[in-house]
Amino acid sequence: MRLHARKTTAALATAALLVPVLAAPGAYASHTTKPARDQVTLLWFMRINGQENPWERAEVAGFQKLNPGIKINLVLAPNPNGGFDTKFNQLHQAGTTPDIWSHLGQDGFADYFHRGLLLNLKPLIQSSGYSFGSTPTNLVNTYAKPDGGIYGIPSITLGSYLYYNKDIFDAYNAAHPSAKLAYPPVNWDDKTWTYAKMLDMAKKMNGMSIKTSSGTSKAWGFVDTQFPYMPFAWQAGSEMFNQSGSYATGTPSKINLTDPKTVKMVQSIADEFNVSKLSPPYSKVQGIQNTGAEPFQFGDIAMGITGGWGFRSFKDVKFHWAAAAIPWSAANTDVLFTDPYMVFKGTKHPKEAMQFIKYLTNSDSMASYIKGVGFTPSNPGFLGSWYSQYSKITGMPIKDLTNLVAGARKYGKESPNHLIVNFSAIHNFMKPNCIEPAFFGHRTAAAALSACVAPIDAILQQNSSTQ
Numbered sequence: 001m002r003l004h005a006r007k008t009t010a011a012l013a014t015a016a017l018l019v020p021v022l023a024a025p026g027a028y029a030s031h032t033t034k035p036a037r038d039q040v041t042l043l044w045f046m047r048i049n050g051q052e053n054p055w056e057r058a059e060v061a062g063f064q065k066l067n068p069g070i071k072i073n074l075v076l077a078p079n080p081n082g083g084f085d086t087k088f089n090q091l092h093q094a095g096t097t098p099d100i101w102s103h104l105g106q107d108g109f110a111d112y113f114h115r116g117l118l119l120n121l122k123p124l125i126q127s128s129g130y131s132f133g134s135t136p137t138n139l140v141n142t143y144a145k146p147d148g149g150i151y152g153i154p155s156i157t158l159g160s161y162l163y164y165n166k167d168i169f170d171a172y173n174a175a176h177p178s179a180k181l182a183y184p185p186v187n188w189d190d191k192t193w194t195y196a197k198m199l200d201m202a203k204k205m206n207g208m209s210i211k212t213s214s215g216t217s218k219a220w221g222f223v224d225t226q227f228p229y230m231p232f233a234w235q236a237g238s239e240m241f242n243q244s245g246s247y248a249t250g251t252p253s254k255i256n257l258t259d260p261k262t263v264k265m266v267q268s269i270a271d272e273f274n275v276s277k278l279s280p281p282y283s284k285v286q287g288i289q290n291t292g293a294e295p296f297q298f299g300d301i302a303m304g305i306t307g308g309w310g311f312r313s314f315k316d317v318k319f320h321w322a323a324a325a326i327p328w329s330a331a332n333t334d335v336l337f338t339d340p341y342m343v344f345k346g347t348k349h350p351k352e353a354m355q356f357i358k359y360l361t362n363s364d365s366m367a368s369y370i371k372g373v374g375f376t377p378s379n380p381g382f383l384g385s386w387y388s389q390y391s392k393i394t395g396m397p398i399k400d401l402t403n404l405v406a407g408a409r410k411y412g413k414e415s416p417n418h419l420i421v422n423f424s425a426i427h428n429f430m431k432p433n434c435i436e437p438a439f440f441g442h443r444t445a446a447a448a449l450s451a452c453v454a455p456i457d458a459i460l461q462q463n464s465s466t467q
């Protein structure tokens with residue numbers, strides 16, 4: 001999912017290290033009826049997260065009650081600061097590679113696939129009668145390969161959205177009754193909803209005196225915190241990895257950072273921090289993100305673009321908000337974050353692993369996941385309760401939420417951090433050297449981006465040579 005793990009707070013990084021989590025004692029009572037040699041144990045590796053872990057523990061208990069011969073050893077690791085990847089590699093090197101996991105750290109599907117760690121699940125999908133339900137083919141194919149294999153089963157898919165503060169809109173409209181601003185639209189096909197129109201609205205609300213939970217404050221018009229940085233090119237009508245098949249192979253050889261369309265888009269965002277000052281100072285935005293939070297959640301920003309985790313992050317804020325489609329520039333392509341369950345190629349219990357994945361992705365499990373965790377399942381057939389839940393939170397009609405999510409999946413592309421090998425090295429170089437110098441106002445976007453081409457090309461070429 002997110003490389004920076006904004007969906008968890010930085011405090012989690014100091015939580016317990018590698019922690020095996022056991023289900024309630026009663027869930028194991030039936031184990032005593034079978035000899036130990038008949039017991040199958042699967043290691044399920046996930047991250048420490050206060051919202052996700054209770055659901056995972058409940059799933060372990062429920063599955064073991066139905067399948068007393070299978071024990072699920074849920075092992076958790078912190079995911080900020082590379083902790084998840086470090087623990088995964090420690091387990092692998094010790095010969096105790098997890099049987100089942102998802103990409104929750106900096107490493108993504110491409111890294112695991114190119115390391116030869118993933119089991120082709122297609123035979124198990126066929127033999128077990130597993131159904132993807134109404135999960136769109138493009139999401140299933142995200143983790144398919146040219147050899148015909150399927151190496152991951154989508155569980156959740158988040159889009160990216162423009163979130164807006166209804167209280168700031170309402171305050172502006174109350175002060176300007178003859179020139180009210182409409183809430184941003186949910187229709188991704190509406191080409192009148194443009195980036196320029198969005199900025200014009202942001203300028204009108206920028207600098208308003210507003211009341212927030214922490215007192216009277218100044219409103220900011222807009223902030224763009226999209227992750228990773230490739231959508232800046234997509235929305236400008238370009239592509240940073242433009243070699244044919246880059247996302248399919250995972251090993252592009254070059255990066256395209258000098259396309260004038262991309263440069264213009266990055267410079268426009270930099271100008272929002274430093275010229276028009278529609279956005280809070282980048283130092284403030286960076287500081288908030290370093291804590292695992294999003295700037296929008298503090299109630300003084302009229303509009304902001306970020307990933308679908310915003311629905312969960314903003315669930316309990318003290319102001320009224322809703323979400324809209326990303327506005328059109330040359331395109332309105334958003335980033336999708338599809339998290340799959342993957343199985344270790346060397347697992348001793350592939351059938352049991354598949355049995356557990358079927359349990360985790362069935363309708364009952366997904367219903368409890370939505371209630372407890374709040375992310376959107378990949379299978380639209382399970383989204384009914386999510387729409388109902390977030391309609392109450394946002395005040396948006398269920399029809400609007402349905403159109404919003406469907407449009408994000410229609411226009412979205414899977415996040416490069418899932419599909420490009422060693423993406424963490426690319427991102428960790430790009431952020432301080434290519435993007436932030438422009439956002440801080442230290443260099444123009446053209447200068448910062450052009451200086452990064454050769455170093456990132458070197459990373460990409462090294463990636464290709466080691467595959």
